[in-house]
Amino acid sequence: MRLRPLPITLAPYPDELLSGWLARLAAANHCAFTELLAHIGIDGRYADILDFELETGAADSIASVARMPTALVKSLTFPALSPIEAALTARTSFQSCPNCSRSGRALKHWRQAWAFDCKSCGSRLRPILTKSDDPPVPEKLLRRARGGAGLLEQAIKADRSMHLRRAMRAVTFAMALRAVRGDPVHALQSPRPEVRLFSLAAIAVAQSRPLLKAAMFSTGIDDFAYAALLRTYEKEPRLLATIGRIAGRHRKSGFPLAIESHD
Numbered sequence: 001m002r003l004r005p006l007p008i009t010l011a012p013y014p015d016e017l018l019s020g021w022l023a024r025l026a027a028a029n030h031c032a033f034t035e036l037l038a039h040i041g042i043d044g045r046y047a048d049i050l051d052f053e054l055e056t057g058a059a060d061s062i063a064s065v066a067r068m069p070t071a072l073v074k075s076l077t078f079p080a081l082s083p084i085e086a087a088l089t090a091r092t093s094f095q096s097c098p099n100c101s102r103s104g105r106a107l108k109h110w111r112q113a114w115a116f117d118c119k120s121c122g123s124r125l126r127p128i129l130t131k132s133d134d135p136p137v138p139e140k141l142l143r144r145a146r147g148g149a150g151l152l153e154q155a156i157k158a159d160r161s162m163h164l165r166r167a168m169r170a171v172t173f174a175m176a177l178r179a180v181r182g183d184p185v186h187a188l189q190s191p192r193p194e195v196r197l198f199s200l201a202a203i204a205v206a207q208s209r210p211l212l213k214a215a216m217f218s219t220g221i222d223d224f225a226y227a228a229l230l231r232t233y234e235k236e237p238r239l240l241a242t243i244g245r246i247a248g249r250h251r252k253s254g255f256p257l258a259i260e261s262h263d
């Protein structure tokens with residue numbers, strides 16, 4: 001059955017994500033996103049996975065409705081990703097560009113855990129949960145987080161497993177200090193800026209000084225953090241013993257948990 005083409009069509013932006021382009025198409029044709037999907041014959045419940053798994057039949061239908069080549073429609077989805085790239089590519093949006101999103105754009109690279117600045121306009125990507133009255137993020141934390149994001153990208157692009165392991169260990173360490181539970185790959189895609197930025201910054205800090213020293217920069221550590229560190233460093237007994245001593249000292253002194261380093 002030949003589908004009725006939309007009256008208005010739009011060319012995709014470079015790096016645009018399929019779901020974002022379809023949302024713009026729907027708006028341009030004065031219909032809801034789910035109505036457009038229904039017209040194409042796609043169940044709205046699968047909207048989130050279209051960007052990752054687009055069947056050829058669905059790609060053909062979208063192409064015919066939007067009057068675009070099927071290859072172009074397919075190019076808006078993520079290509080086959082390595083396991084670690086897939087783990088660090090968010091299934092749903094967690095950050096966006098304050099400039100580009102104003103025109104309804106949703107770009108592919110915004111979904112990557114290592115994306116920090118918008119490649120289209122250069123603005124810093126913002127977590128989707130940011131509110132206008134949120135306190136400004138300290139410059140030093142931003143600088144470090146940007147550095148950590150760059151290191152993470154390099155490790156992934158160059159397929160450097162040792163660097164990646166080091167980066168993920170640093171994130172686990174940061175999570176332990178902040179008593180954040182869960183998987184490090186999720187912390188890096190957290191819509192909560194205090195979790196994501198601190199995790200990225202930890203990657204940069206671990207690069208420039210041993211984690212042992214990074215541990216000493218923290219002025220306090222709670223029991224959960226201590227347990228997490230033990231798990232993380234179980235293969236590094238000396239480091240473990242030192243962190244244990246630091247933790248013990250701080251527990252005794254009753255310092256509050258803090259995350260700042262003092263250089």
Ligand SMILES: [Zn+2]
Nearest residue numbers: 097100118121
């Ligand atoms: Zn932008």
